[in-house]
Amino acid sequence: MVARRTPLAVSLCTLLLLALLPAAAAEAWPHAFGPVAGNPANKLLAVPIEDSVYDPATRCTKRERPGTEALIAWLEEHAEGESWGSYRCERWGRHSASLHAENRAVDWHLDASRPADRREADRLIALLLAPDRAGNAQALARRMGVEEIIWNCGYWGAGMDGPRRYSACLDRRGRISRRVDPTTAHRDHVHLGLTKAGAAAKTSFWQLHQAKTRNFDHVHYHREVSGVRPLLRRDVRWV
Numbered sequence: 001m002v003a004r005r006t007p008l009a010v011s012l013c014t015l016l017l018l019a020l021l022p023a024a025a026a027e028a029w030p031h032a033f034g035p036v037a038g039n040p041a042n043k044l045l046a047v048p049i050e051d052s053v054y055d056p057a058t059r060c061t062k063r064e065r066p067g068t069e070a071l072i073a074w075l076e077e078h079a080e081g082e083s084w085g086s087y088r089c090e091r092w093g094r095h096s097a098s099l100h101a102e103n104r105a106v107d108w109h110l111d112a113s114r115p116a117d118r119r120e121a122d123r124l125i126a127l128l129l130a131p132d133r134a135g136n137a138q139a140l141a142r143r144m145g146v147e148e149i150i151w152n153c154g155y156w157g158a159g160m161d162g163p164r165r166y167s168a169c170l171d172r173r174g175r176i177s178r179r180v181d182p183t184t185a186h187r188d189h190v191h192l193g194l195t196k197a198g199a200a201a202k203t204s205f206w207q208l209h210q211a212k213t214r215n216f217d218h219v220h221y222h223r224e225v226s227g228v229r230p231l232l233r234r235d236v237r238w239v
């Protein structure tokens with residue numbers, strides 16, 4: 001005999017589905033990262049690749065960081081979205097702080113409620129965490145010195161094979177909560193944190209840019225490094 005679905009059973013099913021929906025959203029991040037065509041990391045195979053390192057931030061210091069500026073310029077040229085800035089004094093304890101506190105993180109605005117923005121964030125993350133042609137894992141992230149990515153309740157940090165659920169999004173039972181505001185949940189921006197070397201533009205990706213631009217005249221340099229963005233004085237400093 002087939003059990004009749006009572007209204008109670010239906011509403012329980014609905015509740016169950018609703019409870020599952022936020023978790024599904026957190027699963028939007030890919031779990032495995034394959035090679036990506038046109039990965040700029042493939043142009044650097046002759047140069048030794050950086051290890052995966054994570055440099056924690058400890059204090060607030062509003063220093064200009066050429067690598068942070070370079071990452072913003074690169075994103076402006078190669079990705080949809082816009083910069084929401086980099087420096088913010090956010091201390092968590094006596095010796096712990098957000099990477100923003102050392103001006104080593106960029107918040108890149110994309111909106112997870114818009115499918116096109118979600119696709120763009122996924123594309124960007126897949127590119128950063130893709131292996132290069134030599135099989136180096138997370139090649140572009142290591143070349144740039146990207147050590148942390150937070151997006152849409154997902155978190156990746158250097159040393160991790162893949163993303164996990166972002167702790168600030170979880171309720172007491174460890175489930176993704178929809179009550180977390182979009183900025184805390186990183187549903188309205190991608191957070192990209194840099195190592196100290198990355199923020200200093202001393203990793204191989206930024207060094208290549210230097211080598212490519214050093215002999216060029218200003219006009220060419222402008223186009224190469226800054227795209228359509230007006231040339232800022234701080235850009236010149238790291239050539």
Ligand SMILES: [Zn+2]
Nearest residue numbers: 105106107191
């Ligand atoms: Zn951030």
